[in-house]
Amino acid sequence: MRKTIAGVLAASLLLLASGCSGSDDDSGDQAAGGKVELTYWSWTPNMDKVVETWNSGHPGIHVTVNKQDGGDPAVAKLLTAIKAGSGAPDVMQAEYQKVPTLVSADAIADIKDEAGSLKDKFPESVWNSVTLGSEAVYGVPQDSGPLLFFYRSDVFDKLKIKAPTTWDEYAQAARTIHKANPKQYLGTFSANDPGWFTGLAQQAGASWWGVNGDSWSVNINDAATQKVASYWGGLVQEGAILNTPMYTPEWNAALNDGSQVGWVSAVWAPGVLEGNAASTKGKWKTAALPQWDAAAPSGGNWGGSATSVTTQSKHKKQATEFIAWLNTDPAAVKLLAGTANIYPAVTDSTAALSQPPAFFADQTDFYTLAADAGKVAKPFTYGPNVNVAYNAYNDAFGKAAESKQSAQFTSALATMQTTTVDDMKSAGFKVAG
Amino acid sequence: MTVTSMRRRSTAVAAVDRPGRIRRGGPWGFLAPAIVLFIAFLGAPIGYAAYLSLRRVKVSGLGLGAGSRTEVWAGLSNYGRSLTDPEFLPSVARVGAYGLIVVPLMLGLALLMALLLDAGRTRVGGFARTAIFLPYAVPAVIASLLWGFMYLPRISPITDVLTGLGLQAPQMLSSGWILYAVANIAIWGGTGFNMIVLFTSLRSIPTEMYEAARLDGATDTQIALRIKIPIILPSLVMTFVFSLIATLQVFAEPMTLRPLSNTISTTWTPLMKVYRDAFVRNDVYSAAATSVVIALATFAISFGFLKLVGSRAFRQED
Numbered sequence: 008m009r010k011t012i013a014g015v016l017a018a019s020l021l022l023l024a025s026g027c028s029g030s031d032d033d034s035g036d037q038a039a040g041g042k043v044e045l046t047y048w049s050w051t052p053n054m055d056k057v058v059e060t061w062n063s064g065h066p067g068i069h070v071t072v073n074k075q076d077g078g079d080p081a082v083a084k085l086l087t088a089i090k091a092g093s094g095a096p097d098v099m100q101a102e103y104q105k106v107p108t109l110v111s112a113d114a115i116a117d118i119k120d121e122a123g124s125l126k127d128k129f130p131e132s133v134w135n136s137v138t139l140g141s142e143a144v145y146g147v148p149q150d151s152g153p154l155l156f157f158y159r160s161d162v163f164d165k166l167k168i169k170a171p172t173t174w175d176e177y178a179q180a181a182r183t184i185h186k187a188n189p190k191q192y193l194g195t196f197s198a199n200d201p202g203w204f205t206g207l208a209q210q211a212g213a214s215w216w217g218v219n220g221d222s223w224s225v226n227i228n229d230a231a232t233q234k235v236a237s238y239w240g241g242l243v244q245e246g247a248i249l250n251t252p253m254y255t256p257e258w259n260a261a262l263n264d265g266s267q268v269g270w271v272s273a274v275w276a277p278g279v280l281e282g283n284a285a286s287t288k289g290k291w292k293t294a295a296l297p298q299w300d301a302a303a304p305s306g307g308n309w310g311g312s313a314t315s316v317t318t319q320s321k322h323k324k325q326a327t328e329f330i331a332w333l334n335t336d337p338a339a340v341k342l343l344a345g346t347a348n349i350y351p352a353v354t355d356s357t358a359a360l361s362q363p364p365a366f367f368a369d370q371t372d373f374y375t376l377a378a379d380a381g382k383v384a385k386p387f388t389y390g391p392n393v394n395v396a397y398n399a400y401n402d403a404f405g406k407a408a409e410s411k412q413s414a415q416f417t418s419a420l421a422t423m424q425t426t427t428v429d430d431m432k433s434a435g436f437k438v439a440g
Numbered sequence: 441m442t443v444t445s446m447r448r449r450s451t452a453v454a455a456v457d458r459p460g461r462i463r464r465g466g467p468w469g470f471l472a473p474a475i476v477l478f479i480a481f482l483g484a485p486i487g488y489a490a491y492l493s494l495r496r497v498k499v500s501g502l503g504l505g506a507g508s509r510t511e512v513w514a515g516l517s518n519y520g521r522s523l524t525d526p527e528f529l530p531s532v533a534r535v536g537a538y539g540l541i542v543v544p545l546m547l548g549l550a551l552l553m554a555l556l557l558d559a560g561r562t563r564v565g566g567f568a569r570t571a572i573f574l575p576y577a578v579p580a581v582i583a584s585l586l587w588g589f590m591y592l593p594r595i596s597p598i599t600d601v602l603t604g605l606g607l608q609a610p611q612m613l614s615s616g617w618i619l620y621a622v623a624n625i626a627i628w629g630g631t632g633f634n635m636i637v638l639f640t641s642l643r644s645i646p647t648e649m650y651e652a653a654r655l656d657g658a659t660d661t662q663i664a665l666r667i668k669i670p671i672i673l674p675s676l677v678m679t680f681v682f683s684l685i686a687t688l689q690v691f692a693e694p695m696t697l698r699p700l701s702n703t704i705s706t707t708w709t710p711l712m713k714v715y716r717d718a719f720v721r722n723d724v725y726s727a728a729a730t731s732v733v734i735a736l737a738t739f740a741i742s743f744g745f746l747k748l749v750g751s752r753a754f755r756q757e758d
Contacts, residue, residue: 083719086722107504108722110504110505111499111503111504111508111509112509113505113507113508113509117505139504141504143504198702199699218502221501221502222501222502223502250702251701251702252699252700252701252702254699255592255699255700256588256589256592256595256700257592257593257594257595257700260594260595261594391499391503391504392721394720394721394722395720395721398706398716398720398721401705401706402527402705402706402707404702405702405703405704405705406702406705408702409614409615409702409703430721433521434497434498434499434503435497435498435499435500435503436499436501436502436503437501437502
C-alpha cells in the first residue's frame, strides 16, 4: 500500500515537474528574425508528421508537437501549469467534454476575434461543443466520433435477419441471436463508458447542460435520457444483452471468439476491432445507428476533440492561424485522416476519406455512412463538471447493471442528476431550477 | 575532518555566546539534517494538506472565463461534507469487513508457515521460504492484473479446470464474491512478508529452550504453542499493526480490478474516495480533508491497539 501511495505522490510530483519544465519552452519564443515558436500538446499518433507540413510551408511560425499520454493526464498537466502561472503550451488538444472544465479553469482562451468565420465549416453539433452555446469560440473542432452500428454479418445472414434500422429492431435482433445461441449477445451495457451513453442520450435529443443567461441548467434526468436508460435497462433485465463493461480482456475475448456479435460504437471502431479481434476480419459490417424514429433520423457522438489556444500563449493570433489551418485546410485534413488516422470534424472531409478503413475493406460506403451520421448528430452542450457527472455514471450505472433491474437504470439517472447539481451548487455555480 | 571543523564551529558559537551553549546546540546541529529532511518531505506536505483541507474554490456565476474562480476559507465544511458523504461510511464498513477476512487469514497462514519452516522437518526450507516470499516482490498492481485475468470467467484457466471437473465456478467479480476476490490478492501478496518477519524472530530463540522442553517431555505442538508463539508475540503484534495499517489503506487492488466489473465503485474504499475527489472531481480540498480523517483514524487505531496489547505483549520478553 505504501508503494502505491508513494507511486501516486511520485506521479503527481512528476506532473508538477514536467509542468514546470514546460516553461523552458517559453524562452524559445521570438527567436531570431521574429520567428514565432509555438508548442502543441497532443496525444494523436503521428501528429508531429502532420505538423511538419505546416512548418515547411510557414517559415514564420514554427510549431513543436509535445506528445501527451492521453486526454485525462494532459488535462491534469495543463491545469497544473495554469495554476502555477507558467508551463502551459500555446496549443492544446482538448476533448469536447473537457472544454467547459478547461474554460472554467481559465485554461483555454476565447479566440472569437482571431478565428473569423469557421462556423460554417463544421456540423452544428460539433461547433456547439467549442462555443458551449455562447458567442465565444474556445477552439477549432478537430475530430469527431459519430455513432454507428457494427455487426457480424455472417451471424445475421445465418439467422436471416437484417441490420436493425430502429431500436425496436435492434432489441428484436438481440433476442433472436441470444435465443439461437445462448452464448451469443448482440451487445453489452457498459457502466464504464459514460461517453458511450452520453452519445446515445444525445441521439435521443438530450442535452445534459445548458446556459440560460447567467445560469446553468442541468437536464440529465430528462425524458429523452430516461427513454434511453429504460430501453437498455429492459434489454439487460430480460437478458437479451450483457451487463459487463466494454474494454476488458473478457470483452476482447468475446469479440474474438464470436460471442459478442455487435457493437454500438463510433467511426473509430475499426481501429479497435482490428486491434482486439483481428481474427474476425471480413466478418463485420457497418450500418447506421438504429433510430428511435426512422422517419426523423438523428445521431450522437462518442469521442472527438478540439484544438484550443491556452490562456498562457503569448501568440494567440499565430496559434489560431495554425489551428484553423490544421483542422480546415484540405491538405491538412487529408493528413489528419490519412496519417493521424482520425475522423476529421470538418463537414467536407469526403475528399480526404475515399478509402474505407482496412478492417472494413469491402464496405465502400463506410465514410458515407459516417458523414451522414455526423450530419444528423443532435446539438449537445457539456457542462463545467462533466467529470463529476461521468463519475456518477460509473458508480450509479455500475450498481444498476449489476442488479439487472430496469427500474434501477432510471433511478441511476436521478442519482447522476442530483450528484451533478449538488456539486455545481456547492462550488458556487449559478444553477437554474 | 568534518568532526573537527564542526566542533570548531560550535566552539566559535560558544565563544560569542555563553559556555553552556555547546551542550545544548551540539545535538541540534547533528539532528539538523534529519529535521530538515523530515520537515521538507513529511512535515510540510502534511501541513499543506491540512491547510488545503480548510480551503475551497468558490465559483461565481457561470464559472467561465478569467477570475470566476477564487480560493476561499472553508472552515471545517470540507470535513463535514467528507464525513456525511453517503459513500464514506459504507466504504469504511467495507474496509472493516475486508480487514476481518485479510488480517486473521494472512497472519494465521504466515505464522503456520513460519512454524513449519522453523520445525526443520523439510529439506526444501530455503526454496520454500523464497517461494512463499516471492509474491511480496510482485507489485500490487501487477498482482491485481494477474488475479483479475483469473477472475474473468471467459479467460480464466481456473474456470476451465472447474468446469472440466463438472463444478460451477464462482463468479469472483460478482457482488457476493468481490470482497473475497480482493482479500485473496492481499493475502497472496502479504503472507510471505509476514512469514519472514515471524520466521526471523523464531530463529532468534535460543535452542536450549527447546532442549529443555523436550527433556520435560513436550511435543512439537506443545513447543510451538507454549514456547515459540509466546516468545514471538511482540513480532506478531508488530505484523498485526502493519497489516491493520495496510488494510486501512487498501487501494491498488480494488483500483486495478475496478474496470473489469460493475461491482467496485469509485468510492469502494476510503482511499479510493480520496483519489476520486482529487483526480476525478478535481477537488483537492475535500480529498485533503478525507486524507486527514483517514490519517487520524490510522494513528488512533494503531496506537490504541499498541497501548492495549503493547504492555502485555512486551512483558513476555522479560
